[in-house]
Amino acid sequence: GYCRGKGGSMHIADQDTGNLGANAIVAGSAGIATGAAMSAKMRGSKQIAVCFFGEGALGQGLLYEVMNMASLWKLPILYVCENNQYNEYTHYRETTAGDPVARAQAFGIETASIDGQDVGVVYSTMLRLAERARHGEGPAFIICDTYRYHGHHVGDINRSYYRSKQEEEEWKSKRDPLKLVAGRLKGQKIADEKALAKIEKEIRLEIETGVQFALDAPYPDPSEVDLHVYA
Ligand SMILES: Cc1ncc(C[n+]2csc(CCOP(=O)(O)OP(=O)(O)O)c2C)c(N)n1
Structure with missing residues (x-):
């Protein structure tokens, strides 16, 4: 497989398809991707870099260092924050002051705050911001609201001390992205x-x-x- 038997989902890398490697460091992808975006710009390759991280990364200084550089140097990069509401077992509102998108706006970065469960909205937003970055108009920060259905890890089975079963059921029954897109395709x-x-x-x-x-x-x-x- 990709990791030749030496790593799990946190260490997948496939440079042939442009995947520079996942890692277990919260916000680590932002540093790696910003370097890749700088490389693309210096080589004039028209490539863009996209990195994904959880809302827990909003508490990491690295993210702000690289967003500052990306804005100053108009790097072709998209910072995608998957806000699944919980940093492990803590609701992000207990760890994150203020408005997450305001952080990127402070650097003069284009932002979008979207429903990450809506496939159509994610697609059109990414297409627009990717084209923008590819044409030299600089970075963007996208925050996608989403949810983790299961535990943070396999042993995280009894989750009632940090979130309710009712909340989990609501996301699964009313906001499941596959059910929503299937319903839309049938409707149309x-x-x-x-x-x-x-x-x-x-x-x-x-x-x-x-x-x-x-x-x-x-x-x-x-x-x-x-x-x-x-x-
Ligand atoms: C730099 C760093 N500090 C602490 C940890 C330990 N840790 C692992 S997951 C996690 C919480 C991450 O929260 P979030 O970014 O919201 O991701 P999610 O749990 O939703 O996948 C922490 C603090 C880590 N992996 N890296």
């Missing part, structure tokens, strides 16, 4: 129940095949322990 007669069921079946099969590929793969040879790792 672009897809019917049968077509949607077929897509779901194909995707489930793709995921199951991927999981089976990982389970069947051999462990890396101990002699490779210091290959593809760096600090």
Whole structure:
């Protein structure tokens, strides 16, 4: 697989497709992506960099250092904050003063505050801001409201001490992005129940095949322990 058996979802990297690597450092992606955006600008490659981070990153100084540089140097970068409401087990309102987008606006950065559960809105916003960045008009900061359905980690099973079951159910039943987009496609007669069921079946099969590929793969040879790792 991508990590050659040496990392999990937090360490996926695939430079062939432009994925410079995930990491476990809160806000770490913002520093890496800003460097990539600077490289793209210096090379005149017309590429843009996009980084994703949780709202917990709003408490990290690195984010403000790089947004300052990106604005000054008009770097082609999109900072995407996925606000899933909780920094691990703490509601972000307990850790974040003021308005999140005001932070980016203070650097003169273009901002958008959107419903991250609405596929259409996410698509059109990203398209607009990506084109803007690609044409030398500088960075943007997008905050997408979303939700984490399960625990912060596999052991985070009883979550009632920090959020209610009712809240979880409301996001799942009323604001699920796949249900919302399916409803819209049906309403506009672009897809019917049968077509949607077929897509779901194909995707489930793709995921199951991927999981089976990982389970069947051999462990890396101990002699490779210091290959593809760096600090
Ligand atoms: C620099 C740094 N400090 C602390 C941690 C420990 N830590 C792991 S996840 C997390 C909270 C992150 O919250 P958020 O950005 O909202 O992401 P989410 O939990 O929603 O995925 C913290 C503090 C870390 N990984 N990196």
